[in-house]
Amino acid sequence: MIGRLVAKMSFGNDDPSQPRAGDSNGAGASLEALVRNAPLAVLSLDREGRVLSWNPAAERMFGWRAEEVMGRPLPIVPSGKEAEFRGIVDTVLGGESLTAVEVSRHRKDGSRVEISVSTAPLRDDQGDIYGVIAVTQDITDRKHAQAAAKLGEARLAALFELSQKSAATEDELVEYALEEAVRLTGSEFGYFHFVADDPSGQLLCRWSSAVKKARSANREPPPPSSKVGVWADCARLQRPVVHNEYKDLPDREGLPPGHPPILRHMSAPVLVDDQVVAIAGVANKMSDYDESDVRQLQLFLDGLWKLLQQKRAIAxxxxxxxxxxxxxxxxxxxxxxxxxxxxxxxxxxxxxxxxxxxxxxxxxxxxxxxxxxxxxxxxxxxxxxxxxxxxxSRKQVLNPEVLSLNHIVMDLERMLRRTLGEHIELVTDLEQRLGASLLDRGQVEQVVLNLVVNARDAMPQGGTITIATANERLDAAACAALGEIEPGRYVSLTVRDTGHGIDAATRERVFEPFFTTKAPGEGSGLGLSTVYGIVSQSGGVIRLDSEKGAGATFTIYFPRVEAEASPSQPPPPVGPDPRGTETILVAEDESSVRRLVQKILADAGYRVLVAANAGEALLQCEQWEGPVDLLLTDVVMPHMSGKALADRLASLRPGMKILYMSGFESSVVACHGVQGQRTNLLTKPFSAAELTRRVRATLDAPPEP
Ligand SMILES: Nc1ncnc2c1ncn2[C@@H]1O[C@H](COP(=O)(O)OP(=O)(O)OP(=O)(O)O)[C@@H](O)[C@H]1O
Ligand SMILES: [Mg+2]
Missing domain, CATH: 1.10.287.130 (Signal transduction histidine kinase, dimerisation/phosphotransfer (DHp) domain)
Incomplete structure (x- = not known):
């Protein structure tokens, strides 16, 4: 019906070659006025697609004036859309009407306009179809809003998806987010970089899969942000940056080798307290990046960052x-x-x-x-x-000296290489200017050995063990995370492997004595508990980082001391068991130990007096008329400690030497006042040879001032 009516109207079409519906009766005139003043663009075409009519709203909508288009093919169809247009026209010429078809057209100035078209056949008085009429509405704004909403929804969906990934590792989260950001902005590839807060601004990089594939053959570490040209601009400027003409930029060095070429590029920073902590960028969208892309990236990035923070806090x-x-x-x-x-x-x-x-x-x-x-x-x-x-249980008697961890590692290295076997590569990464610490050489050797042996056992198919040392400065936060240590300067020893790793449940128990996952006979489960004890007793802490399947890293922090490390010293040579004829007073409450000591010393030629406690010892001293050259006393005895006994006897027998015996408990020894005299301490159990050697050495030592 509309078709018939509108076809009867003329909007200034005076071309006589064009079919027109001539008369201008009253109804026609008022209709013509209606169409002329209509807010909707109304146009009609003949069977060949030439413009028959074009109202002022069409002029406004598309930018062509009526006289420019009348009798010519419709100019608003974008290239590539001709077939779609022809399809619509043919349908209508076939007698069908179409309502609210949404298509995109372009204006005279080349810009896009999204329209909704309702179209119907034009019939002449005989009812024959001679053209089509179309009423169109500009829906560009609505379309953009819809697209934005859809994008927003997609972003929300992606963010939601992201938040569901609570089990994912940080790497997986970043990787997922990155691929989504690439997808949502219609880009070809992207990157996400953490910006480390050291002065060089080193970037820690994650590339999207497309870049990774291209770079897989070429994997050197990423350059610091000061050296990477425009793609870290957003880090320097602290705001999003868009480069739609990437190739024309003067200052664009810094693409890592193997990186695919960039045509367009957009990047945005994550700011925390005015500090750039991370940046993300995407590149090579088919068309220019615009405001909404920037917003898109920024929002997504902020979402990702919040999640990462939450995840880190929880972890x-x-x-x-x-x-x-x-x-x-x-x-x-x-x-x-x-x-x-x-x-x-x-x-x-x-x-x-x-x-x-x-x-x-x-x-x-x-x-x-x-x-x-x-x-x-x-x-x-x-x-x-x-x-x-x-x-x-940290109750050993340690023999600490000022040492460099490097010396210990270097001394062990050759032996380790020999024993580890062909399938294991041993890498050492030692800090040249490593600080010294107060360590018991033998014990620390034990620590390194135990860690390396565990690493080897975790890599039956082979792999790499890295032993590294470094100087560290630990602040309060780092110390809180590590356990009971004070902020300050430390030296660290790291043993890292590429083995099967340790899952969370096992991680909690690895330091327990007798905890082992090895087959009976293959491990006693005492390795790491020994390490733990030695490290704690040396004032250090251990940190274990491991995930199942991802290798294990044990990092030990020892307090650093401001002194020069002493060079390695060979152990003193062992000679024949020394003998003597001096008088020794033995105070020991355990009768069998007492008898043992008495027998060994007597066999070595000494005159031996024995006492089961301090009281008896005092009595012996009073009654014995000859000299007493040495008091050999247990540290812990009932009623009076070995130290108190020694102090009492000092006035009675000036010049008498003292040697303590103890069942290892250094802390107990210390609290009985024997600390600082550990060279005068003999630890149980001891061999006969050890006992006679220590007794001789104490007797021969110059008198204490
Ligand atoms: N580098 C490592 N990689 C994977 N798992 C490890 C590693 N180091 C230790 N573990 C796990 O910790 C457990 C305890 O280690 P620990 O050294 O205390 O005992 P063990 O090696 O089993 O026996 P032992 O050291 O007494 O011979 C091991 O059984 C193993 O499950
Ligand atoms: Mg072990």
């Missing part, structure tokens, strides 16, 4: 809780272990000592020789075990 919280649980459990186990080990040491001193005496005093051809030797060997093994337990 940190979990780490602290895990650490607390571990340290509480370790304390409890440590106390238990220390108690057992202390009592065991007294027993072992007796077993090992008497087995040694028995062995020595037997005739060489005695058939029981072998049995005695077995007892002695088993005793030694048991002593080693208790030593490990004591190490774990």
């Amino acid at each position: 940190e919280q979990q780490r602290l809780e895990e650490q607390l649980r571990v340290s509480q459990r370790m304390d409890a186990i440590g106390r238990l272990a220390a108690g057992i080990a202390h009592d065991f040491n007294n027993l072992l001193a007796v077993i090992v000592g008497f087995a040694e005496l028995l062995h020595r005093d037997m005739r060489a051809e005695d058939p029981l020789h072998e049995y005695v030797k077995e007892i002695g060997d088993a005793g030694e093994r048991a002593a080693r075990l208790t030593r490990q337990l004591l190490a774990f």
Whole structure:
């Protein structure tokens, strides 16, 4: 109906070659006025697609004046859309009407206009179709709003998806977010970089998959932000930056080798307290990046950053809780272990000592020789075990010197390379100017060995072990995260492997004594507990970073001391068991230990006085008329400690030397006042040779001032 009416109107079409519906009766005139004044663009076309009519609203909408288009092919169809246009016209010429078809057209100035078209056939008086009429409405704004909403929805969906990835690692989150940002902005590739806050502004990079693929053959570390040309502009300017004419930029060096060429580029920073902490960029959208792309990237980036922060906060919280649980459990186990080990040491001193005496005093051809030797060997093994337990419970007697971790690592390196086997690569990365620390060489060697052996065991198929040292300055936050240490200067020792890693449940227990995941006979589970004890007793802490399947890194921090490390010293040579004839007073409450000591010393030629406690010792001293050259006393005895006894006797017997014995408990020794005299301390269990050597050395030492 509309078709018929409008077709009868003329909007200044005076071309006689064009079919026109001539008459201008009253209805026609008012209709013509209606169409002329209509806010909607109204136009009609003949069967060949030439313009028959074009109202002022069409002029406004498309920018062509009526006289420019009348009788000519419709100029508003963009290239590439001709077939779609022809399809619509043919449908209508076939007699069908179409309502609210949404298409895109362009204006005279080339800009896009989105329209909704309703179109119907034009019929002449005989009812034959001679053209089409179209009423069009500009829906550009609505379309943009819709597109923005859709994008917003897609972004929300992506953000939601992101927030659902609570189990994902940080890497996976960033990777996912990056691919989404690339997708949502219609880009070809992108990057996400954390900006480290050291002065060089080193960037820690994640590339989207397209770049990664291109760069896979070429993997050197990313350059610092000061050296990377325009793509870190947003970090320097602290705001989003768009380069739609990338190739024309004068200052665009800094693309890593292998990187695909950039045509257009947009990047945005994440700002925290006016500091750029991360930047993200996307590149090579088909058309120019605009405001909405920038907003898109910025919003997505902010969302990602919040999630990363949450994730980090949660992970940190979990780490602290895990650490607390571990340290509480370790304390409890440590106390238990220390108690057992202390009592065991007294027993072992007796077993090992008497087995040694028995062995020595037997005739060489005695058939029981072998049995005695077995007892002695088993005793030694048991002593080693208790030593490990004591190490774990931080109750060892340490022999600290000012050392460089580097020396220890270098001294061990050759032996490690030999023993690790072909399938394992050992890399050392030692800080040249490493500070010194106060360490027990033998114990730290034990630490390195245990860590390296574990690393090897975690890589049955082979891999790489890296031993690194570094100077570290730990602030309050770092210390809080690490455990009970004070902020300050530290040296670190890191042992990293590329093995099967440690899952969360195992991570909580690895430092427990006797915890092992190895087959019976393959591991005792004492390696890491020894490491833990030695490190804690040396005032250090251990940090373990590992995920299942992703290798393990043990980092140990030892307090740094301001002194020069002493060079490696060879152990003193072992000579024959020394003897003597001096008088020695032995104070020891354990009768079997007392008897053992008495026997060993008497056999070595000494005159031995024995006492089961301090009181007896005092009495002995008073009654004995000859000189007493040495007091050999247990540290912990009932009623009066060894130290108190020594102090009492000092006035009675000036010039008498003192040697303490103890079942290892350095802290107990210390609280009995023997600290600082550890060269005068003999730890149980000891061999006969050790005892006689220490006794001789103490007797021969120059008198203390
Ligand atoms: N580098 C590592 N990679 C993977 N798992 C490890 C690593 N280091 C230690 N572990 C795990 O920690 C457990 C305890 O280690 P620990 O050194 O205390 O005992 P062990 O190696 O099993 O036995 P031992 O050291 O007494 O021979 C191991 O059984 C293993 O499960
Ligand atoms: Mg081990």
